[in-house]
Amino acid sequence: MTRFQFPKSIASRPVYGRLTARPGSAHLMVADAEGAEALLDLAAAAPGLMERAHVIYLPKTTGATYARRLETLSPAQLYIGPSYPAAEPRLRKALSDAHMGLQVYLAGTEGLMGQAMREAIEAGIPAGAIQTEHRGSVARRMQCVHCKGITEDVTTDPFVCAHCGLNLFVRDHYSRRMAAFQGVCIDAEDPGDVPPSKELYS
Amino acid sequence: MTIQFKDETFHDDYTFRNSPWAIQRFPFPFHEDSYMYSVNLEPHLSLRPGSVFEKTFDVDEHYISEMKDRARVLANDPLRCQSLPHMTLAGWDLVELIMEAKARDYPDLFELHRDGDHWHWINKPLGIEQRFTFLDDSTLPCGPMEYITRQAQGDFALLDQREENLWMDAGMVTTQADWSLDFDIGMNFYEWHAPVPLAHEMGVFQRALKFLLNLQQGAPYRRLNWTMTVNPLLDTSPENYHKWGVQKTELTPENVGQKQYLRVELQSFFRLPRSNALVFPIRCYLIRLEDVVSVPKWGRRLHRVLRDLPVELATYKGFIRNRPMIVDFLSAYDDGAPTSPGIFPD
Amino acid sequence: MSAGTRKIDVTVTDVVEVNELVKRFRFERSDGGEMPTFSGGAHTVVEMRDGDVTRLNPYSLMSDPRDRRAFTISVRRDEAGRGGSLYMHRQVRIGDRMVLSYPVNLFALDLRAKKHLMIAGGIGITPFLAQIKQLSATGGRFELHYSVRTAALGSYAGELAGRFPANVHVYHDDQSQVIDLARLLDGQPLGTHLYVCGPKGMIDWVIRTATDHGWPAEAVHYEEFLAPQSGKPFEVTLASTGRVITVGEHQSMLEALEAAGVDAPYLCRGGACGQCETDVVRHEGHFIHRDHWLTDDQKTCGKKIMPCVSRFEGKSLVIDR
Numbered sequence A: 001m002t003r004f005q006f007p008k009s010i011a012s013r014p015v016y017g018r019l020t021a022r023p024g025s026a027h028l029m030v031a032d033a034e035g036a037e038a039l040l041d042l043a044a045a046a047p048g049l050m051e052r053a054h055v056i057y058l059p060k061t062t063g064a065t066y067a068r069r070l071e072t073l074s075p076a077q078l079y080i081g082p083s084y085p086a087a088e089p090r091l092r093k094a095l096s097d098a099h100m101g102l103q104v105y106l107a108g109t110e111g112l113m114g115q116a117m118r119e120a121i122e123a124g125i126p127a128g129a130i131q132t133e134h135r136g137s138v139a140r141r142m143q144c145v146h147c148k149g150i151t152e153d154v155t156t157d158p159f160v161c162a163h164c165g166l167n168l169f170v171r172d173h174y175s176r177r178m179a180a181f182q183g184v185c186i187d188a189e190d191p192g193d194v195p196p197s198k199e200l201y202s
Numbered sequence B: 001m002t003i004q005f006k007d008e009t010f011h012d013d014y015t016f017r018n019s020p021w022a023i024q025r026f027p028f029p030f031h032e033d034s035y036m037y038s039v040n041l042e043p044h045l046s047l048r049p050g051s052v053f054e055k056t057f058d059v060d061e062h063y064i065s066e067m068k069d070r071a072r073v074l075a076n077d078p079l080r081c082q083s084l085p086h087m088t089l090a091g092w093d094l095v096e097l098i099m100e101a102k103a104r105d106y107p108d109l110f111e112l113h114r115d116g117d118h119w120h121w122i123n124k125p126l127g128i129e130q131r132f133t134f135l136d137d138s139t140l141p142c143g144p145m146e147y148i149t150r151q152a153q154g155d156f157a158l159l160d161q162r163e164e165n166l167w168m169d170a171g172m173v174t175t176q177a178d179w180s181l182d183f184d185i186g187m188n189f190y191e192w193h194a195p196v197p198l199a200h201e202m203g204v205f206q207r208a209l210k211f212l213l214n215l216q217q218g219a220p221y222r223r224l225n226w227t228m229t230v231n232p233l234l235d236t237s238p239e240n241y242h243k244w245g246v247q248k249t250e251l252t253p254e255n256v257g258q259k260q261y262l263r264v265e266l267q268s269f270f271r272l273p274r275s276n277a278l279v280f281p282i283r284c285y286l287i288r289l290e291d292v293v294s295v296p297k298w299g300r301r302l303h304r305v306l307r308d309l310p311v312e313l314a315t316y317k318g319f320i321r322n323r324p325m326i327v328d329f330l331s332a333y334d335d336g337a338p339t340s341p342g343i344f345p346d
Numbered sequence C: 001m002s003a004g005t006r007k008i009d010v011t012v013t014d015v016v017e018v019n020e021l022v023k024r025f026r027f028e029r030s031d032g033g034e035m036p037t038f039s040g041g042a043h044t045v046v047e048m049r050d051g052d053v054t055r056l057n058p059y060s061l062m063s064d065p066r067d068r069r070a071f072t073i074s075v076r077r078d079e080a081g082r083g084g085s086l087y088m089h090r091q092v093r094i095g096d097r098m099v100l101s102y103p104v105n106l107f108a109l110d111l112r113a114k115k116h117l118m119i120a121g122g123i124g125i126t127p128f129l130a131q132i133k134q135l136s137a138t139g140g141r142f143e144l145h146y147s148v149r150t151a152a153l154g155s156y157a158g159e160l161a162g163r164f165p166a167n168v169h170v171y172h173d174d175q176s177q178v179i180d181l182a183r184l185l186d187g188q189p190l191g192t193h194l195y196v197c198g199p200k201g202m203i204d205w206v207i208r209t210a211t212d213h214g215w216p217a218e219a220v221h222y223e224e225f226l227a228p229q230s231g232k233p234f235e236v237t238l239a240s241t242g243r244v245i246t247v248g249e250h251q252s253m254l255e256a257l258e259a260a261g262v263d264a265p266y267l268c269r270g271g272a273c274g275q276c277e278t279d280v281v282r283h284e285g286h287f288i289h290r291d292h293w294l295t296d297d298q299k300t301c302g303k304k305i306m307p308c309v310s311r312f313e314g315k316s317l318v319i320d321r
C-alpha cells in the first residue's frame, strides 16, 4: 500500500488527487519512486495516452522495479534519471518547447511534485491545471524560515536544519514558490528545551 | 501642528516612546469589552481631526525613526522586499497613490510636482529630492514599490487579482506580526491566511475576500487588527524569531507595564488604477501597557478583552504564556465600571 | 457591485459616427480636472436620464488608459435592447452633461501572461482597444483576431491593422472568412492567456473549443455583462412604528431608510460586513438578495435582508426596525 491518507489540514497545505487523462495536445508526466504506480494506473485507464506522453521518472530507491514496467508502456519519450536536480534541465526544456494544451501529471513524493509544479507554473501553467497524485514516502521538503536553507526528505518533527543547525518544528504552512513547508525554531522561547523527535503523522 | 520627529530605536536599547500626543491619538482597537474575529471593514474616510484616521497615510512623530529601522532591517535581509515581475505596474500605481496623498495631506513635509510624466518629489523629513519619469523604472534608484515604501511607515502588500482571488505577489514587510513575505509571496488570500485559527470556519475570510474583489477605485476601506509584543520591537519576523522569542521570558510583574506592548495594525485597502491590483498597507502602532491604562476606559476594556479572549487567539497571537501576568497587571486598572461604546477615550 | 462606486460629472465633448451602427462618445470632466486612470478592459457605468427613467449601462472604455484628459466609449445601436443605446444614439449631443461611474475592471489582463491572444467579435472590440494601448506602451506581446460582418461595419479594424500589421488579423463574415480557432489555440506558447469579447455565441464557442484543446480555465477570460444595479421601486414597513417607506428605483433600501431618518446600522455598504443585517417580520413577495453575507439557506428562508444591496419585489415587506 503506497497511498497515504493525509489528515485534514490548513488551506495552504497541498491536497493531492488521482491522475486522470485530460484532453490535450501533449502530455508531460513526472514521477519518482512509487509515483510510477500512479502512471501505470493512468496508462491502464487511458489507452493511447502514453503514445503522446513524455515521461520523466526518478526511481530513487525502487531500483528497476517500476522502471521496467514503465518501459513496457512505450511512452513517446521516457527518461529515467538519478535525481530531481539531474532531471531539471530536461524538464525545463520540455516546458519551454511546449504549447498551450499541454497536460502535466505529477506523481510520487511531495518534494518531487512540488518542485516539478514550480517549474510548470513558472512556464505559465496555472497551478490549478496541474494534476498531482501522492504515492510513496511522506517525507517533506522543509525550508528553514531563519536561514532559508532547504532540508530534503524530513521525516521527523522536530528536526535539525541541515544548514544552520537550529531545531525546527514542522509546520503545515506550505509555499508553492519554495516547493517547501515551513520549519520554525522550536526552542526560541525556552532555549535548549527541545522535545524528542517523533515520526511525522505518528 | 507641526510634527516633532523623534530619534529613537525599535531594537536593542529600545528608546522608542510615545509622546502624550501619540498616546491620546493611539488607535485603540476594541469598540466593546470583548473581542472575536469579524469582517470589521469600514470606508477609509477621514475621521476626527488629529486622529490616525484623518489622513490617507498617517505620518507621526516616529516617521524618521521607523524609516531608519526599515533601512536597517533591509540591509540585514533584502528578502523582506520582493516584487514578482508582473507587479511593477502596481508598484508605480503605489508611487502615485502615496506621493499624491502625502503631498496633499502634509504639504509642509512633502511636495510633488508633475509635468506630464516628469515628476519631481521632495520629502523634507528624510531629505530626499528625486526627479524621475513616471513608469520608467530606470529613473529611480530601485524598483518603484521599494522606492516609495522606504519613505512610508508600515508594511505594504500588493495583491494581484485573478481567478476570483487575490495573490500576494509583491510586498515590503519589515514590521510584521510574525509572518514571512519571503515564504508567503505568491500565495492567495486563503493560503496566506491558512495559519489563522477559527476565522476560516466562521466564514470570515470567504466574506472578506468577496468584498475585496469588488473594492473600487477611489473608495478605500480599512480595518484594525492587533496583537501583543514584548518590547517596542517593530521587526517581529519569523526570520529572527530565534533571536527575539526569548524576550517573552523577560517579563516580570514589576516590568510588565513598561515592557509589554499592545500592537495595533491600521490596515487599509485601495484599488490601484492601472494594474487593477490592490494595495494593503499595514501600519503598526505600538503602546506600552502603562500608557494604555493612562486612559481609564482603555485600561478597563483591555483588561476585560484579554481576560476573556479565546485561548486559540491568545495562543496564535503568541502571548498565552504571559497572559496571566498581563491580566493581573491590568486588573488593577479595572474597577468594574461600565465602558462607553466606541474606541475613543471618553 | 457598487461598494462605494464614485461618480464623475462629465461633459460630452465629441460624438463621432464610426459607421452605420456605432457611435463614439468622448467625455471630459465638467470641472476641467483629470479623469482617473484605469486598466485595459475596464468599463464605466453611464447614467442616462431619459425623461422620468434613469438607465445605468456599462460600456467598455476604449481610450488609452494613460490619457487623463478624457474617457471614450463606442456604443452600438441595439434596436431590441432596454433602450440605453438608442438614447445614446438619438439624444446625446456635444455639450451635454452626464454622470459616469469610476472605472471598474471585470475583464483585466493577466499581467503574468507570456502572450495575450485576443478574440473579438463586432462591438466586442472595445475593451481590446484599451488593452492594446496598454500593452503596446509596456512592450506586452499580443495577437488580435477580430471578426466583423463587413469591412464597412468593422469598427476600428482598419486603424488596428494599419498600426499593428503583424499582430492584428481581421475576418469578414460577408467574405466567409472565419477564425481557424482550433489551429490557433494549438499553436500558442505555454503561458498564453486567451481573451474573448463578442456575441454570446462566440464566447461560448471559444470557451468550448479552448476546453476541448486542453486549455486551463484559468487562462481563458471573457467579459461578463453586469447585472443592472437598480431595480423596481418597492415599499417597506417599519414594524416599530408602522411607517411605510418607498425605496426608489435607483436607491438602495439602506439609502431609503436613511433618507427617511431611520438610524440603520452599516459599515461596508457592500453586502460583506453583516452590519446592516435586518430581520424580516413578514413578507409577501420575493427577495432579490445581492449580498455576500447571508448563507444560501438564510436567503431562501426569507427571514433576513441586507438593505445595503438587496431588494424586494412583491406586495408587502415588514422589517424589524
Ligand code: HEM
Residues within 6 Å of the ligand: B037, B038, B039, B040, B157, B159, B166, B168, B177, B178, B179, B180, B184, B192, B193, B194, B195, B196, B199, B204, B205, B208, B209, B212, B223, B225, B226, B227, B280, B313, B316, B317
Ligand atoms: C488583502 C489583504 C490582506 C492581506 C495581505 C492579509 C495578510 C495577512 C497575513 C499575512 C496574516 C498573518 C497570517 C499568518 O499567521 O501567517 C493575516 C492575519 C489575519 N488576517 Fe489578514 N490580510 C488581508 C486582509 C484581511 C481581511 C480583509 C481580513 C478581514 C477580516 C483579515 C483578517 C485577518 C485575521 C483575523 C488575521 C489573524 C490576525 C491575528 O489574530 O493577529 N485579513 N493577514
Ligand code: FES
Residues within 6 Å of the ligand: C265, C266, C267, C268, C269, C270, C271, C272, C273, C274, C275, C276, C277, C291, C293, C306, C307, C308, C309
Ligand atoms: S452594510 Fe455591510 S453588509 Fe450591508
